[in-house]
Amino acid sequence: MRKLSGLLLASERRAITGLAGLYATRMLGLFMVLPVLALYADELVGATPLLVGVALGVYGLTQAVLQIPFGLLSDRLGRKPVIAAGLLLFVIGSVVAANADSIGGVILGRCLQGSGAVAAAIMALLADQTREQVRTAAMATIGLSIGVAFAVAMVLGPWLAATFGLSSVFWFTAMLAALGLVVLWKLVPPAPRRLRHRDVGIDRRQLNAILTRADLWRLDLSIFALHLVLMAIFVAVPFRLVEAGIEAERHGLTYLGIMALAFVGMVPLVVIAEKRQRMRGMSLTAIAAIGASLVGLTVFGGGWALFAWLLLFFVAFNLLEAMLPSMLSKLAPAGAKGTAMGVYSTSQFLGAFFGGVLGGFLAQQWGLAAVFAGSATLVGIWWLLMLGMPTVPHLSSEVVALDDDQHGDALDTLMTSFADVAGVEDVMVVPEERVAYLKVDRQRLDEDALARLIRSSRNRGG
CATH class of the missing domain: 3.30.70.100 (Alpha-Beta Plaits)
Structure with a gap:
């Protein structure tokens, strides 16, 4: 058995930096439309709340369907060519959406953006480029980059849309993806011999065992519900900000303040959950807090109360985003973490799709308050299902x-x-x-x- 140094090699640093940046810029492009599309949809022919919701979430459907095939293709054809093809699809989708003058064109563009489902291939390439003893830290860097991308998207999207119009958001995402192609070929080191990594990739032989474990499917349900609720409420949140007297061009600053405070509030809670081994209790508390914030947005959503409820929502949202992957890593059997994470990621993308559709449907049928009320009802069901979650072993x-x-x-x-x-x-x-x-x-x-x-x-x- 060989024991290698835990210090990063120069090639590993390049790979981690390049691939984390690549993953972050891609997620930034997907998230940037979230806080602006509903607000600017009146510029698009045929836009209805339901179709706006579909446009918000449809990328999740193509992501969920294609991420496993893209991962398998990367095993056969090579990581970099498959990732490059996915980024090219993302560029094409962004250009289609940027040139669209109808909601149908935006939906098509978002479908194409999501069809570049290279998340699994990027993670596999990162595993190829790193040794076993530094891989966990490398994966954590990817996770951190996603969180940063989400926060930046919530600030940058509103500013671009208010300054240059909705199409500028999609042109910017196309530029980011094109830059990602340069990063892939210039910064990321040449790919070594392709291997399968059970701590990263999906092993189809393990799927049945993973899908039938109640503790793991509860975590899959949780990430599904979390992103369903996130996507649903952003059919309505931008309009609530306008009702509160905040002009569209100032939405970015509003989100910046909320995100910064939410991060500060989330960090000590994550530490308590990890160090004191209270992940189950903390996750139930976070779900309850999301439910409370949605009830508040339904009933007391005006004035300063709006900011308080959004802050509570994002503290709990960020807390669950950090804890759920950690819980899954602890619960997954040895050698099955990659398969468990693949199912988990698919659940996340499906949640985004169904959340967009549900939010649009509720807004179209019964108005903005129904979006928050319907989401709160689903969160209540989610909380009840999570009561059966066992204590998470500290492994x-x-x-x-x-x-x-x-x-x-x-x-x-x-x-x-x-x-x-x-x-x-x-x-x-x-x-x-x-x-x-x-x-x-x-x-x-x-x-x-x-x-x-x-x-x-x-x-x-x-």
Whole structure:
């Protein structure tokens, strides 16, 4: 077994920087339309609240349908060509939406944007470019970049739309995707031999086991519901800001203040949930807070109360966005995190689609208040379903590289030896990847015994 340095290599730093930037700019382009489309839809022929909702969320449908095929194609054709094709589709979709004078054209453009479903391929390339012991930190960087992209989109989108018109939002996203192509080929190092990584990619043989686990599908339900509610309420939120006397060109500054305060409020709650192992209780509290904010927006949505309810919503939203992937990582079996995350991501995109459709339908049939009331009702059902969520074990994932000359009975013996170490809760050895996936309880882990096992195995291999 080889023990490599945990410090990043120069090639790893380049790969992480380039791919995190690529992922962030792509998500920025998808999110920027969220706070502006409903407000400026009267410029589009045939626009109705329902079709505006479809335009907001339809990218999620094509993302959900195509992300797994794009990931599988990247295994066969190579990561960079598939990612480049996805970015090109995103550019085409952005240009189509920018030139559209009807809501149908915008819907088509958003479909094409979402069809460039390269998230799985980007994560697989990042796994190809990084060693096992730094991969978790690399993935966390991607997660952080998504959060930053969302916050920036909420500020930048309203400013662009107010200054240059709705089409400028789509032209800007096209420029970002084109820049992403340059980053992909110039900054990201050449792709090494393509491998499958069970901590990143989907293994179809594991799907049934993942889909039938109640604790994991509750997390899939949670991310589905969270993004459903987010997409639904942005059919109505921009109009509530206008009713509160905030001009469209100042919406970006309003979102900036709310997002900044929400981030400050979220951080200590994440620390409490992680350090004191209260993730289940904190997640139930966050869901209840989202429900309360939606009730408030339904009944007391005017004046300063509007900002208070939006702040509460985004504190809870950001808290769940941070906690849910962490909970899934702790609950997923050893060697199955990639498959679990694939199902989770698909649920997120489907939630965005159905949220847009639901928000548009409710607004068209019964008005803005119905959007918040309907969303609050769904959140109440979500909270009740989450009551059955078990306590989340405080486990960490470890990936250990194996020697190439270890195989057969030696690997079986090694897996048993890993399982016998105190604090190692689950083990999967994957000979074709030359790695062992471990789930460990760090409070109970006998690190000395694990280190001796690693050294002993290396000496036998040598």
